[in-house]
Structure formats: C-alpha cells, structure tokens
C-alpha cells in the first residue's frame with residue numbers, strides 16, 4: 001500500500017538524522033578523507049566488540065542491557081592483574097581474557113538472577129545494578145587490592161601503599177593485537193587481526209542464532225508463557241543470555257583498553273554502557289530488535305559524528321568545549337528518543353483500541 | 361475395553377478461597393474421545409490446566425486429588441512434567457510464538473538437532489537446529505491435519521484458523537503423545553474448517569491417543585465423542601456414553617433449561633435511511649483483507665456480516681475503527697470519518713467489540729469495573745464527579761460499581777465481585793465483559809465481531825437477546841460479524857455475505873440457509 005515509503009523512513013529516522021548531521025558537519029570540519037578514514041577504523045576496532053555483546057540480551061527480550069558494564073569491570077580487573085604480573089603483549093591480552101571469564105560469569109549470574117525478579121523493567125534495573133556493582137568494584141580496587149589481594153608493583157599502587165592508581169599504564173601491551181598483522185591501504189592503517197577477531201565474533205553470533213539455545217532465547221524474548229508451556233526453563237535461559245553478554249563485554253573491554261593503552265581505573269567503564277547503547281541505537285536498532293548491521297552502521301555514524309561535530313562546533317561558535325558537551329548530550333538524547341519511540345510503537349495498537357495510552 | 365490411560369480422582373481446586381472444582385473424577389481410555397462440556401466458568405479449562413501442569417495452578421496454591429496414568433500415580437507440577445508424560449494441550453487462547461514460523465512453532469522445544477564440536481564441550485543446548493529435518497517433520501504434520509498451512513509463514517500474519525491448525529500439527533508431530541487436551545479448538549474456526557479439524561481429531565484417536573475435547577458446539581460433541589462429561593459449577597453432573605444422550609439433554613444438564621434458536625421474523629417498521637455508507641474500502645489486515653468493498657447500513661437495523669474465514673469480514677470493523685491500515689470513504693450521518701484515527705469514530709459514539717479480546721479488548725490485569733468503565737470515562741467523560749466547576753474531576757466509584765453490577769446481572773457474568781481481575785474470569789465470561797464495555801459507552805452505532813465466540817449455549821441466547829434488546833430500546837444500529845450463519849439469522853434484519861474482500865450479496869435474514877451458503881462459496885455472484 002501507499003504508506004510503505006513513509007513507514008520505511010519512519011522506522012529508520014534515527015540513522016537518517018545522523019547521516020544528515022554528519023554530511024553537514026564533515027565539510028564544515030575541514031578534515032581530510034585520509035584522516036577521517038584512519039579515525040573511523042580506529043573506532044571500529046575499539047568499540048565494535050563491546051557493542052556486539054549487547055545483541056544477545058536483546059534477542060532474549062531483555063532489552064538494552066547495562067549489564068555489559070559489569071563485564072567491562074571484569075575485564076579491567078583482569079588487566080590490572082596481568083599488568084601487575086608483568087605479562088605483556090599478546091600473552092597478556094589472552095591471559096586477561098581468560099581471567100575475566102570467571103569474574104564475568106559471577107557478575108552476569110548475579111545480574112541475570114536479579115533481572116528475573118524484575119521482568120519487563122530489565123533496562124532500568126540493569127542500569128541501577130551497574131551502579132551498585134560499581135560500588136563493589138571501587139571497594140575491591142581502592143581498598144582490597146594491596147592489603148587483601150596481593151599487588152606486587154608499587155607503580156600501579158596509590159602512593160599511600162594500597163589501592164590502585166587512577167591510571168594504569170598498558171604501554172607494553174598497547175595495540176599489540178592491532179599491530180601484529182597490520183597493512184596499509186592508501187595511507188589507512190588496517191589492523192587485520194583485530195578485524196579478524198571482530199568478524200569471528202559476528203560469525204559466532206550468526207551461528208549462535210542457529211543453535212537450540214539461540215532459538216530458545218528468541219522464543220523466551222517473544223513470549224515467556226508460551227515458552228514455559230513448551231517446557232523451556234525460562235529463568236535459566238534469561239540468565240544465560242546475560243552471562244554470555246557479560247563475558248563478551250569483558251573481552252570487548254580488554255580489546256578496547258589494549259587499543260587505548262591505559263586503564264582509567266575508576267572511569268573507563270562508567271560511561272561505556274551508555275555510549276555502546278547509544279551507538280547501537282544510532283545504527284537503527286530498537287529495544288527489541290538489533291542486528292549486526294545496526295552495530296556497524298552505529299559505530300561508524302556515532303563516532304564519525306564525534307570526530308567531526310566538535311571541530312564543526314568550534315568553527316561555528318569558536319568554543320572548543322562544545323565537543324565534549326555534544327557527546328554526552330547526544331548520547332542521552334538518542335537513548336531517550338529511541339525509548340520514547342519504542343514505547344509509542346508498543347502502545348499504538350493498545351491506544352487505538354482503548355483511546356488512551358494505558359498499560360496492558 | 362482396554363485399561364485406563366488416565367484417571368483423575370477427587371480433584372479439587374480453589375482460587376483465593378473460592379472452590380471452583382469439587383471432587384472431580386474423570387477417566388480416559390486408549391483411543392477414546394471424551395467431550396467435556398459445561399457453562400462458561402464451570403471449570404473446564406481449570407481442570408485441564410491442572411492436567412497440563414499450567415503455571416496458573418501452581419502459582420495459586422496447586423490442587424488436591426490424584427492423577428494416575430496407566431495405573432501409576434504421577435506428579436504433574438509443571439508443563440515439562442506433563443510433556444514428559446505424553447500429555448499435550450491446545451489452549452483456549454493461542455499458545456504460539458508470534459515471530460516464529462509454522463515450522464518453528466510445530467517443533468518448538470523439540471527441534472531435531474545436529475551436534476557439533478562446541479556442543480560436545482558445552483552441552484546440548486549449543487547443538488545447531490537441523491532446519492531441513494524440521495521442515496520435513498513439520499510438513500508431514502501439516503499434511504496430516506488436512507489444511508494447507510504455509511510452513512514458512514510467521515504465525516503473527518496467519519489467519520486465526522491457520523494458527524489453530526498449527527497448534528494441532530504441533531501436537532500431532534509428537535511421538536510420545538498419549539493424552540491430548542483440546543480446549544475449544546473449534547471456537548475460532550468456520551464450520552468448514554471445524555469439520556476438517558474434527559476429522560483430524562478422529563484420526564488421532566484411531567491411533568490410540570486418548571482425547572479430551574472441550575466445545576460449546578454440542579453437535580460437534582455428538583459427532584466425534586465416545587463419551588460426554590458435563591460439568592456444572594465445579595461438579596460432574598453427568599458422565600454418559602454418547603449414544604445414550606441427546607443435545608437437548610446435555611443442554612438441560614448444563615444449564616437446567618431449554619434454549620430456542622429460530623430465525624428472526626422480518627420487522628415491518630424498518631427505516632430506509634442510510635446511517636453509514638462505506639465506499640471503496642480497502643483494509644490491510646493479515647488474513648482478512650478487504651478489497652474495494654462498498655456497503656450501506658440502514659438506521660436502526662441489525663445488519664449481519666457473514667462469510668468464510670479469510671474472506672475479509674473481520675477486516676471491515678477493524679479497518680473502520682482504525683485498528684488496521686485502511687483506505688476508502690466512510691460517511692457516517694453525512695459526515696466523513698477519518699478511518700485511520702480511532703478517536704474519530706469513538707467520539708461519534710461508534711463502538712466496537714473486537715474478536716481479539718486478549719489483544720485489544722481487555723485490560724487483563726485490571727478489575728471488571730475498570731474494564732467496563734474505562735473507555736466510557738476516557739471518551740465521554742462519564743463516571744466523573746466534578747469539583748469547582750470542572751477544575752478537578754475524579755472518578756465516581758459508586759456509579760461505576762452500580763453500572764458494572766448491572767451488567768454482571770444482565771449478562772450473567774460469573775465472577776466473585778466487580779473488583780475481580782479480568783484475567784481471572786473464564787474465557788467465555790471475558791467475552792461478556794467486552795460486550796458490557798461497549799454497552800456502557802451508550803453507542804449510537806455498534807460493531808460486534810464474533811460476539812458469541814467461546815460462549816456456552818445458554819449464555820449465547822442471553823448475549824444475542826441483549827444485543828437485540830439494546831437495539832430495540834436505544835435505537836442503536838448494530839453491525840454484527842459472525843462465522844455462524846445460524847446465530848446471525850436469529851437476530852439480524854439483513855445479512856451480507858463477504859467473499860474475497862467484497863460483498864457477495866445481501867438478503868433478509870429469513871432467506872434460507874442454503875441461499876447464504878451459496879453466496880459464501882461464490883456460486884451466486886450478486
């Protein structure tokens with residue numbers, strides 16, 4: 001019927017908006033194509049793995065899940081250990097990943113179990129849980145590391161003798177994966193190994209949707225009662241989806257930090273969840289539907305905008321602070337917009353029948 | 361005959377202190393079809409939910425009594441237990457995953473799988489699905505039910521009939537099936553589909569599966585059952601072989617009186633003014649598309665709309681009330697209605713009782729009072745007390761309670777009080793609440809879609825009478841959509857038959873059933 005084009009555009013309004021913003025800002029910023037491509041490649045390598053970890057809970061109907069922040073903390077703790085033990089380079093990265101697994105599983109199980117008690121409000125609950133666990137993380141890192149958990153090197157401890165410094169340098173590990181096999185295409189540095197890892201994860205996710213567990217998660221995501229009547233253990237399936245997401249987020253955080261080259265001990269993880277969710281939404285995902293395509297489109301658009309918008313802002317206003325302000329403002333804005341649009345859609349049918357927007 | 365496959369002994373169940381099943385005994389033999397009948401709210405679904413280990417039962421305190429299979433006592437605490445024991449169920453409300461295809465639903469949680477090296481390490485749930493095998497199994501199950509369902513079609517876009525057959529196919533494809541519970545499987549089907557369904561039920565029984573069949577269509581019970589069990593207010597009041605009982609007697613056992621079903625006589629004092637004129641209507645409703653339909657509705661009449669499932673009769677009210685995308689012109693009392701905006705028709709006192717009571721009809725977690733008064737309050741600002749002019753208005757709770765109690769009486773809604781939640785009512789009683797909600801609006805024009813779906817014989821007459829009375833007392837024009845031509849003939853003045861998205865013809869209700877039948881199958885294009 002004739003409304004199809006309108007619907008097609010309406011469903012993709014967020015990415016379209018970002019494409020417009022970027023195409024206005026790119027010429028204003030005056031950056032060269034080579035520079036922009038290099039920057040974009042870096043951002044893809046840095047963030048994609050983390051964002052991909054959000055897909056599995058969405059599939060299981062648990063929405064945009066801040067539980068991934070817990071995985072990020074697990075990854076940081078693992079890296080603190082490996083750098084204390086001075087295991088650098090690729091062995092360091094691999095060891096950190098292995099170490100992060102038990103911590104992620106523990107935190108993921110806790111988070112998943114709590115989310116089972118608040119079905120239908122997973123997003124906000126996981127957001128609060130991430131604050132709560134952040135408190136515990138600080139307790140562990142700030143007070144327990146040193147006196148209780150042995151830390152050998154003074155260099156990463158605070159001057160007072162216990163607790164971890166604000167920044168832990170990963171200089172000896174920096175970009176060890178990115179640089180292992182890297183080629184140069186027309187002046188753009190392509191870290192081949194990092195891309196291979198990301199592609200492997202994509203393949204894993206595609207494969208996973210074809211497994212029994214993947215099928216069960218999709219079913220649970222659509223209708224828990226029906227799934228239960230068919231004999232599926234709904235609660236366990238949901239916990240598993242969160243655990244998988246935290247473990248992947250842990251890996252993602254380690255890859256992210258090896259690219260950055262240092263850990264901001266008390267803040268690296270704090271906004272990562274929000275930026276990943278915002279990027280995914282910019283890529284056209286919604287609370288109950290997200291694809292690998294959304295992830296890539298999202299990383300590119302969201303970060304392209306952060307590269308060009310501050311410069312464009314400076315050109316227009318002459319104020320360089322506008323950039324950081326923009327970043328946070330836009331992230332929250334996108335998330336709010338996406339949530340409102342999702343709720344509106346969800347209740348559209350209902351509203352039509354009831355003449356109001358009351359809950360089901 | 362052979363030993364009992366299943367025995368339920370002294371089953372008792374209460375919900376929050378109200379006992380809904382008292383001391384029920386029910387047994388089933390191999391290959392036997394037992395018809396379970398009773399009024400709305402008699403306890404049929406509850407009994408079957410106990411047998412299937414449904415969560416409603418365990419979460420409301422479980423049940424008392426004993427269940428035996430093949431002479432051994434079994435414990436059924438959850439649906440997985442029931443499935444393991446070979447008990448399958450087709451629920452009164454659809455139990456399908458909307459975003460899955462027919463194939464995926466038929467084999468849901470029983471998918472054929474292929475092991476791989478990951479699953480060898482991490483466990484079975486990481487086996488991959490064997491799509492090819494799934495399709496084969498699903499196709500052969502679909503062949504057995506005798507209806508051509510597209511195995512690749514998503515359930516969410518299927519016509520209702522196909523959803524029902526998908527559920528049957530799911531049960532048929534189970535190898536270990538010993539007992540099959542069918543809770544009103546034919547309620548949403550047209551007569552033709554229903555007879556196909558009955559055939560496949562019979563062929564299942566001939567393979568030795570014991571079947572419990574619940575239906576409000578008593579001739580179906582007589583047609584396929586070996587035995588009939590009548591439940592009334594939670595007691596078994598009759599357990600008889602089928603050849604020793606008649607429809608009249610079953611009805612009497614169920615409700616204690618006889619019911620009359622005659623076609624309505626033509627009314628002489630009908631006006632010829634057109635109140636609503638529908639021109640070139642197109643509605644995009646999956647499985648019920650309307651294509652270029654035109655129809656005039658006369659002021660004050662009861663107009664029936666019949667036709668086979670999938671031909672588009674349900675699309676008409678859903679399109680005009682703005683629930684599905686529609687195009688075309690609808691003139692109501694000489695004014696054009698914006699058909700894609702529900703408020704446009706609601707504010708003109710046009711009301712709609714949807715066939716989809718769970719989806720759009722009811723707020724399941726709310727009380728009956730709220731369900732009945734809500735829309736009226738919203739659209740017409742009724743049931744409100746005003747303070748300081750109109751500055752502050754709040755709900756007039758006593759008025760709401762009065763009105764609700766009136767409808768509970770008039771429609772004989774079985775409930776503990778007007779404060780009970782809608783989801784706690786039996787299926788048929790929920791249907792009555794939907795009607796009450798529409799009546800409370802005081803509509804000038806009323807669309808009712810499948811108003812007697814899932815309603816027992818006694819209550820059916822009550823509902824039809826209520827519609828007729830309402831029409832006579834208030835002069836409300838009623839357009840009633842139904843798959844049952846018999847019930848249309850009982851109360852309508854004229855009946856239009858929809859075929860292929862268009863009106864195939866309109867006759868007075870007193871015309872013969874055969875003439876309407878001919879229109880339905882397109883033999884007599886008007």
Ligand SMILES: Nc1ncnc2c1ncn2[C@@H]1O[C@H](COP(=O)(O)OP(=O)(O)OP(=O)(O)O)[C@@H](O)[C@H]1O
Nearest residue numbers: 375380400401402403404405406784785786787788
């Ligand atoms: N979840 C519940 N909580 C409280 N009461 C309930 C619940 N489910 C059903 N009931 C009550 O139990 C009684 C029996 O309901 P049941 O659904 O078994 O009736 P039914 O025989 O299947 O009727 P119908 O033909 O209308 O489907 C009804 O009075 C109903 O109100």
Ligand SMILES: [Mg+2]
Nearest residue numbers: 405452786787
């Ligand atoms: Mg029932």
